[in-house]
Amino acid sequence: ALDHTGNPGEARRQRSIARLLADPSTGGPAIDAPEIAAETARRLDRLKADLLATEIREPAAFPRSGSALIVAFWADWCAPCKPELERLSRYKNPRAKILTVDADHLDSTLQPYLRRESLQAPDLPQLYVVDPAGNIRFHTTGFDNDRFFEKKLDWMIEAALKSQP
Secondary structure: OOOOOOOHHHHHHHHHHHHHHHOHHHOOOOOOHHHHHHHHHHHHHHHHOOOOOOEEOOOOOOOOOOOEEEEEEEOOOOOOHHHHHHHHHHOOOOOEEEEEEEHHHHHHHOHHHHHHOOOOOOOOOEEEEEOOOOOEEEEEEOOOOOOOHHHHHHHHHHHHHHOOO
């Protein structure tokens, strides 16, 4: 499959990230609602092992049934990442959870996964909207610091959740 620009590499990267997020062994969205917080914490701890150095805004980072997941990849050296993280920290939508991932800590700890999936260092920031089934519904690279950021997120979340059976 190709992405919207006809690039096969980007489509492969998106599928790989979707598989990583949806994989029950990594604490993906396949978790049953009643045990989300505890199971997510256990699985994230296993996956993390100092690998993600994530900031998780809420204890249950992965969505419960009917919720979307926003995953934002960032790095300290990335100039547009800071305003995106600031906007995400203020963003509120009861139908979505937010997970921010420090990309600087991905390479060393996820080397086997990155090699297996033939992934290279991503352009940052990158933002993914993942539906409750673990499918990437939207992906953006870069950050437009405009007044429509929150409205665009609302629209993406609504569209991702409408696509569910």
